[in-house]
Amino acid sequence: MDSRQRLTQTMLKLLRAQGLRATGLNQLITESGAPRGSIYHHFPGGKEQLAVEALHAAGELTAAKIRGAATGAKGSVGPLRAFAETYAAEMRESDFQQACPIGNAVTDAAAGSPAIRDACSDVFAAWERTIAQLIEQAGFDKKESRDLAEFILAAVEGALILCRARRSIEPLMRVTRRLEAMLAAAKRRQT
Amino acid sequence: MDSRQRLTQTMLKLLRAQGLRATGLNQLITESGAPRGSIYHHFPGGKEQLAVEALHAAGELTAAKIRGAATGAKGSVGPLRAFAETYAAEMRESDFQQACPIGNAVTDAAAGSPAIRDACSDVFAAWERTIAQLIEQAGFDKKESRDLAEFILAAVEGALILCRARRSIEPLMRVTRRLEAMLAAAKRRQT
Numbered sequence: 001m002d003s004r005q006r007l008t009q010t011m012l013k014l015l016r017a018q019g020l021r022a023t024g025l026n027q028l029i030t031e032s033g034a035p036r037g038s039i040y041h042h043f044p045g046g047k048e049q050l051a052v053e054a055l056h057a058a059g060e061l062t063a064a065k066i067r068g069a070a071t072g073a074k075g076s077v078g079p080l081r082a083f084a085e086t087y088a089a090e091m092r093e094s095d096f097q098q099a100c101p102i103g104n105a106v107t108d109a110a111a112g113s114p115a116i117r118d119a120c121s122d123v124f125a126a127w128e129r130t131i132a133q134l135i136e137q138a139g140f141d142k143k144e145s146r147d148l149a150e151f152i153l154a155a156v157e158g159a160l161i162l163c164r165a166r167r168s169i170e171p172l173m174r175v176t177r178r179l180e181a182m183l184a185a186a187k188r189r190q191t
Numbered sequence: 192m193d194s195r196q197r198l199t200q201t202m203l204k205l206l207r208a209q210g211l212r213a214t215g216l217n218q219l220i221t222e223s224g225a226p227r228g229s230i231y232h233h234f235p236g237g238k239e240q241l242a243v244e245a246l247h248a249a250g251e252l253t254a255a256k257i258r259g260a261a262t263g264a265k266g267s268v269g270p271l272r273a274f275a276e277t278y279a280a281e282m283r284e285s286d287f288q289q290a291c292p293i294g295n296a297v298t299d300a301a302a303g304s305p306a307i308r309d310a311c312s313d314v315f316a317a318w319e320r321t322i323a324q325l326i327e328q329a330g331f332d333k334k335e336s337r338d339l340a341e342f343i344l345a346a347v348e349g350a351l352i353l354c355r356a357r358r359s360i361e362p363l364m365r366v367t368r369r370l371e372a373m374l375a376a377a378k379r380r381q382t
Binding site for chain 1: 315
């Protein structure tokens with residue numbers, strides 16, 4: 001990894017764990033091992049620009065996980081459950097420190113930075129498109145797929161907050177089961 | 192209001208707008224108008240204790256809003272919609288600065304403070320009980336009411352994040368409509 005990638009990865013990890021406000025340039029330098037001058041060399045806009053890049057990287061990573069869950073899902077464990085299980089494992093392994101970086105950034109930095117807010121909004125929109133595509137492929141019409149995708153994203157983002165407050169993956173697993181049931185019922189109505 | 196109440200209200204406002212990490216004692220003093228010595232006089236545990244108290248106050252306030260929405264709801268606008276409309280109005284009036292103080296605190300302070308995390312977890316549990324009671328009164332059995340209450344809380348918390356990212360109340364309104372439809376369908380299954 002070059003220092004640009006190391007900085008982006010470190011920023012992403014810190015965004016998930018503690019949000020943007022608590023993340024200072026010194027911690028970024030220490031944890032990434034990148035040379036001090038490299039932040040402004042690669043990111044002339046400083047911490048904000050680096051954060052926007054990390055948010056987009058996080059967006060890509062999670063979109064890939066969603067698609068991966070859809071491909072890997074087999075039999076009774078659908079894509080949603082497969083995705084929730086991946087995410088739950090990450091939360092447990094990080095002792096519930098690794099939350100959604102986008103949700104964190106909206107909460108702690110979006111008010112002060114239009115660039116951060118736009119990046120969060122873009123990533124949410126990209127996730128919704130990814131989820132909507134999968135739903136459409138499962139036989140739903142376009143509008144219903146888009147609506148369902150937003151609903152699923154909201155429920156999962158909220159479930160992650162409950163998981164973190166309770167240090168338990170159960171809220172996410174219960175919410176996911178109910179979303180699956182809802183999708184199945186919506187499917188029966190459409191066909 | 193005495194200085195204790197002024198401090199708690201100011202902390203609550205700042206928790207909603209910017210979270211705990213960004214909130215310093217100086218800002219609390221300036222915005223509340225409380226005498227400097229009063230923080231440690233009323234809250235020997237300092238900022239953390241004041242935050243815990245503000246989170247519990249926020250919990251009570253919102254629980255009262257939920258119950259109020261249930262009482263005030265008439266005709267085709269159910270309690271959920273009534274609650275969402277109240278919340279949406281607050282978000283718009285604050286230019287999308289006033290988010291859920293509990294969601295904010297989980298994101299930005301729960302990892303570093305077990306006391307904050309416990310307060311958030313307690314408030315979420317209290318909201319779930321309030322919502323579950325209303326659902327039970329509408330004719331659902333106990334277990335289903337609890338499950339639905341957790342799901343509704345997750346979906347609404349997540350919707351608030353989407354609203355803030357997009358500076359729009361639409362995600363909350365769409366999510367609420369779908370939750371109402373889900374409740375109506377669940378009701379038909381139970382009866």
